[in-house]
Amino acid sequence: MTSPETPEPAARPALSVVIPLFDEVDNVAPLLARAHQGLADYGGDWELICVDDGSRDGTGARLMQEATRSGPHVRVIRLRRNFGQTAAMQAGFEAARGVLIATLDGDLQNDPADIPRLVEELLARDLDLLQGWRRHRQDALVLRKVPSRIANALIGRVTGVALHDYGCSLKVYRAEVVRELTLLGEMHRFIPVWMAGVTAPSRIGETEVSHQARRFGTSKYGISRTFRVILDLLSAFFFLRFGSRPGHFFGSIGIVFGTIGGAMMAWLLVVKFGQGENIGQRPLLFISILFLVTAVQFLTTGVLAELMIRTFYASSDLGHHRIRSQTDPAAAGWKTHP
Template identity: 75%
Template sequence: MSLSAAADQNPSRRPALSVVIPMYEEIESLGPMVERVHEGLAAYPGDWELICVDDGSRDGTGTRLREIAKEAGPHVRVLQLRRNFGQTAAMQAGFDAARGELIATLDGDLQNDPADIPRMVDELLARDLDLLQGWRHKRQDDLVMRKIPSRIANAIIGKVTGVRLHDYGCSLKVYRAEVIQEVRLLGEMHRFIPVWVAGVTAPERIGETQVAHQARQFGRSKYGISRTFRVLLDLLAAFFFLRFGSRPGHFFGSIGILFGLLGGLMMAHLMVVKFGLGEDIGNRPLLFVAILFLVASLQFLTTGVLAELLTRTFYATGERTHHRIRWASDPETAGWKTCR
């Protein structure tokens, strides 16, 4: 019997769920994390699997994950990146490997509580959402180094993108697989996943809910105050791709036309001065500014045309970027964990 058929016969049954956890040098928290996932999903009324993605750790995380997966059973799947590509790449690898109708993500540092996942699944289905974002309402982090920069960043992101959430940085999320798998995560896009999801679904289908948050128990944080500057750069990229991702010519063309109009007006004024008033304009700074604006206009317009050609070529070929990965557990023998 298929999973969908089983769900039809049992209305209380939930869709198959894939839990994706990217990990980087979290060897101390691996055992407790996998144990807490099993405790949190022990009564989940549906099939589920756990996908642990080792992001090129050098502290033995991959080896320990393989041992834990062997003990836990075939529903625990381990995926190892060949080197450290970053959290975004690890999450994308997990999304590509997920087989569930729903996908949940959380950090591997024990600060997110897996027990929130079943409730979030129920809420996502009840509210008919495509993404339910966790909100660490009582965040257990340093006030100056983490909380204040995060609040400022969340406010700026909401203002710029129009997708207003309290906590973009919380990794605890539940997605519909068919939606998140339409999004290709590159660079450090994991910080703005709700923004990228808004590019393939209506913002009204993105919600948030309060979740538990604990202080870090093992290891050290991989983030610092320096990430604030990277967030600002990523925000500019997110804004551009969200508004002009499929029509970059409009972005560059608008700037080119503006510069061209300003340069043209300056030149028109100088022509009146030259031929109407008979004054010399050769040494006027305005002449050089006008020439600069006209040259910049031409450059922006040609850049827009080239960007349009590249965009059309990209969508025509449908090529995707993949990172070098290898399965640490056999995907052919992977199974599901089911509440009996």
């Protein structure tokens, strides 16, 4: 109990915790119990949004039972079939009512008790996204740790958003920022990268979180995930760097091919008219023609891509910039000359 001189602690922002699950029937009850235990002392309103991603083992039915037992603050979303973790997270984001959104996996390897600390750190550091870092990861070395470390290093080097653990699902977001994203495909792997497209990378941070070994069920990830990560990384790199100016990407490649093809063609002209040699059967002639045709194709592709992206922005309410905050226009005045 606080004295009259001691102010009451400020209420924490409303928090929505989104948990995607797929075939995790044995983890449902202990997961919700640990979530309630970890969030019991959170100083604000909170809700749990459990998204059943088309499970086939009874996970959805078990979630409904536990939600009825827990109360209306536990909400269950059941997808019609297995759409993947990205779609499940997008469904959770769309349903979330909190000012802040936290996410974690449904396999009990993330600890919900870390969430209040992450919220406090996100607010104290004034971030838009705080990413968890499983520094002491409890997974098999060959199948999970090594590919993950390679992928994290590659992602940081290519995108410029350097984090130790992109794969950790334990994150806290500002809802107004993460809702500017539309998650498609398997974009959940690179949410910090996509976030860097709508907010400054300096407002994306990371902090250490605990990690436990899986007790029930089986992992949905394997060594084959590494190859999909590489393909997704190429897409993320393109959209992050050239999403609003694709003509620069395709045009640069076209200029390179055109320069090389033009140089080869110029050399052949010197050989033909300067030395009088026959160039009709030279392989270099066909190679230079191929390079020039390729250059034209890339340049025209860049022009068409620019037309498409400008049409897209003109027909939507999206823009190239995002406003973090601004003063109230209604309260603003005009400077007048004396």
